[in-house]
Amino acid sequence: METLTPHCIRISMAKLTISFAFLLSCSFFASTEAYDAGGSNGNITIKWDVVNWTPDGYLAVVDMFNHQKNRNIEAPGWRLGWTWPRKQIIWQMVGAQTTEHGDCSGFKRNIPHCCKSNPQVIDSPPGTPYNQQIANCCRGGVLRANTLSSFQVTVGQAGTSNITVKPPMNFTFKAPGPGYTCGPTKIVRPTQFTTADKLRTIQALMTWKVVCT
Ligand SMILES: *[C@@H]1O[C@H](CO)[C@@H](O)[C@H](O)[C@H]1NC(C)=O
Ligand SMILES: *[C@@H]1O[C@H](CO)[C@@H](O)[C@H](O)[C@H]1NC(C)=O
Ligand SMILES: *[C@@H]1O[C@H](CO)[C@@H](O)[C@H](O)[C@H]1NC(C)=O
Numbered sequence: 589m590e591t592l593t594p595h596c597i598r599i600s601m602a603k604l605t606i607s608f609a610f611l612l613s614c615s616f617f618a619s620t621e622a623y624d625a626g627g628s629n630g631n632i633t634i635k636w637d638v639v640n641w642t643p644d645g646y647l648a649v650v651d652m653f654n655h656q657k658n659r660n661i662e663a664p665g666w667r668l669g670w671t672w673p674r675k676q677i678i679w680q681m682v683g684a685q686t687t688e689h690g691d692c693s694g695f696k697r698n699i700p701h702c703c704k705s706n707p708q709v710i711d712s713p714p715g716t717p718y719n720q721q722i723a724n725c726c727r728g729g730v731l732r733a734n735t736l737s738s739f740q741v742t743v744g745q746a747g748t749s750n751i752t753v754k755p756p757m758n759f760t761f762k763a764p765g766p767g768y769t770c771g772p773t774k775i776v777r778p779t780q781f782t783t784a785d786k787l788r789t790i791q792a793l794m795t796w797k798v799v800c801t
Contacts, residue, residue, distance in 0.1 A: 630659065632653070632655065632731075632800040633652070633797065635796070636650050636797075643748070644746070645748060647742050647743075649739075651737070652761070656733055660733055661763040666711065667687075667710050668709045668761055669709070670758060671756065674746070676756075680741070681739055681742075683716070683725025684711050689702055691703055711726065711728055714726055724736050771801075774797050774798070776797045779791070780792075
């Protein structure tokens with residue numbers, strides 16, 4: 589793997605993207621989180637599932653679940669921000685995009701999607717080409733009560749194991765209406781996904797959770 593050229597890395601990441609998009613399309617999420625546990629005002633729960641390690645980081649699927657009863661997030665929609673604890677960069681996003689590219693002048697051949705240390709992410713619009721979507725993406729930031737919004741992110745210059753990786757921190761969640769405050773990033777039990785035929789359970793390599801109220 590060390591001798592991969594950047595071109596090969598790009599191809600292997602594209603393959604990961606496609607295979608994971610396929611995986612998502614034939615799986616469904618554990619439904620326990622769909623029930624409101626009776627929380628008074630509810631919250632927005634952000635979950636990062638690391639689903640693959642890559643040559644210089646990882647591929648993650650990020651979910652935002654709106655646990656607020658009867659409070660939909662309407663257009664222009666949510667905006668998710670965080671701070672990278674090291675020099676992580678975003679190679680690629682599917683189903684969402686960062687609002688700014690940042691200074692990627694240190695990269696000569698493959699140019700990352702975003703080099704900012706504090707990226708801000710917005711949803712992709714409806715009508716995004718099918719090959720740039722994942723399940724539950726692309727609603728222009730609209731996030732109805734008791735539903736989730738997802739995107740996929742390929743992170744580089746990050747650790748490549750559950751020991752060396754450093755989770756993103758200091759999350760912000762912005763939406764029209766009252767403001768939100770996000771708690772710390774916590775390492776939680778890895779999410780388990782069940783295949784559509786229910787014959788197989790797949791587990792995330794690592795899962796982080798942030799709750800915003
Ligand atoms: C967030 O909401 C979910 C669902 O209502 C609840 O289970 C969870 O305890 C809440 N978390 C916090 C920190 O309020
Ligand atoms: C995150 O926020 C804490 C508390 O405000 C601050 O001490 C820390 O430096 C921040 N970390 C980053 C990476 O911005
Ligand atoms: C890291 O992975 C090892 C096995 O691969 C596991 O035993 C350990 O609990 C994991 N640690 C974390 C923090 O996920």
